[in-house]
Amino acid sequence: MSQEELIVEAPAPVPRRDVFAGRHDGSVLPVTGRFTRDSFDELLIWAGERKASDITFQTNEFVKAEIGSEIVRITQRPLTNDEMEDLVRYVYQTHGPGMVQAGYDLDPSHEVRIHGRQMRYRVNVTGIRIPQSTGYQITVRTLPSRPIPLADLNVEPEIIQNMRPAQGMVLVTGPTGSGKSTLLSSLVGDIVSKPNANEKVLEYSSPIEYVYDGIVDPSASVAQTEVGRHLRPHDGDGADTQESLYAYAVRNALRRKPTIILIGEARDKATIAGCVEAALTGHLVYSTTHVIGVPETLRRLVQPFPAEAKRAVGYDIMQSLRMVVTQLLFPRIGGGRVACREFMIFDSATRNAFLGKDPDDWPALARKMMLGKRAVSRTLSESTYLAYREGLLSQEHWHARVRADREAA
Known part of the structure; x- marks a missing residue:
């Protein structure tokens, strides 16, 4: 079945509220004399x-x-x-x-x-x-001073329903400037602001972007640590790499009995391994990575590991994975930007389908399962089509995304 046939069958869109900037009015800041x-x-x-x-x-x-x-x-x-x-x-x-x-x-x-x-x-x-x-x-x-309310981001109900598993790893992915931190902070903010949340959240980022002051329920706590500034290994000599800092952050979190661990970025072998270990030992781990699409995210997770270790490490990664969400921002008709998302929910049946395959085959399997609706998921082609139907996105940008997805297949 083609991308176009799939996206025509997509459900009717839900009206969106835009939290991003509209078109600039052309004004400039008047400054007299020297710029001080x-x-x-x-x-x-x-x-x-x-x-x-x-x-x-x-x-x-x-x-x-x-x-x-x-x-x-x-x-x-x-x-x-x-x-x-x-x-x-x-x-x-x-x-x-x-x-x-x-x-x-x-x-x-x-x-x-x-x-x-x-x-x-x-x-x-x-x-x-x-x-x-x-x-x-x-x-x-x-x-920003605090997370944007989740309701203002028009997040798909499938993502909301699966954003707080009992344990495991949830990844929000996309390129720089795609709103990964915005989405992730809104998800965490919604969780800790609920009455009787009973959450202990430890965040490790560089820098800390959103803060949760004033929105956390009395039954919850959020502690935010800037790696390299508030925390570094005991033998750090000022030359610590981001890999060593984030890997140490995960180890630090495991000593503090959190319910949720938020790692700013999982981009290297040590940090990915640390996130997986934390997820497999009963914690919920949120993180981000700079990659586009669910299939490419699966490739990136196993890529840093040597060939002889990929199958064993891949098994642990898949056992820990609960959800992958990719977000991209597109120019909105009339000015501003609109967020479109690709996602896949990794329930037990979906994880078992991947565990039966070699990790090198995961990206192709993910595409097949998403296109065949064999998992709770949505592709970027489908998401951009919905935005096009709502009059938010041009046909040109929708078709460009469809072509990009075909080229990646």
Whole structure:
């Protein structure tokens, strides 16, 4: 059966509420005179009111922001290298420009207080080439104050019904900027805010993005740890890799009797193995990985392990897996973005189907099961078709996704 035949049979769509930015109104922040540190904070607040995501400050360039899936100018003029150098000192320290000139990039955080609220930002400073010298690029991303209510994300009922298994591993996947952390924090936020939640959640991330202050039920607790800052191995000498830090984080979690463990990213052998061990010992583990699609996620999980260990490790991975969700953001008709998701629920029957196959054959089996409706699942082709039927997504983007899924098969 073709992709088109499958997606025509998809159920009627549920009306969506959009939480992403709409089209930019074309306005810019007026700044008189030198662009100062106060101008920097004012611009962050101004851009946040328009739901800007990435904001880019760059020597000899207008400040630009991504608003509603478009990159737009938000200042009246470019910034000079002297102004950029002062901003680097502001977001880092006095010696920040010297470090950049020496070839280092900087990853500070930044906070702005407005109307009694503390706004948090993730910052990267990197040196760039300018004529006859070295300039600066500062990339700023807003760190939201609390998770978006799950009801506002239009999450499929199958995902909601399976988001809190008794134990196991749940993965949210997608490329950078696809809203993985947003979706995952909303799932966890919904769980810990329920009356009598009785949850002890340990999160390990770098950096911490969403925080749960003020929404956690009295019967639950959430402890958030920034790996490398709040936690590192006892013998750490400042040269710890992300692999060693996250693997150590999992071991730390197992000493603290949590009900839920949230690992910021499972991308290497040690961290994947740690997540699987935690899931198999009675915990619920949530994590993310930078990959598109359920089949490719299964491939990525076993890929880091040597060939001789894949079958044994694959058995443990499949025994622990409960759900994989991939999310992509597409340009919305009329401006803004719309989230489309691919997912598969790994109940006992589905896991048994995979356990009978070699891990190298899992991606092909996943595609076959999803297309044949042999598992509770939905493909990205189906999801984009539903968005197209609702008038949210262009036919061009729907067809492009169908072609991409065919090429991956």
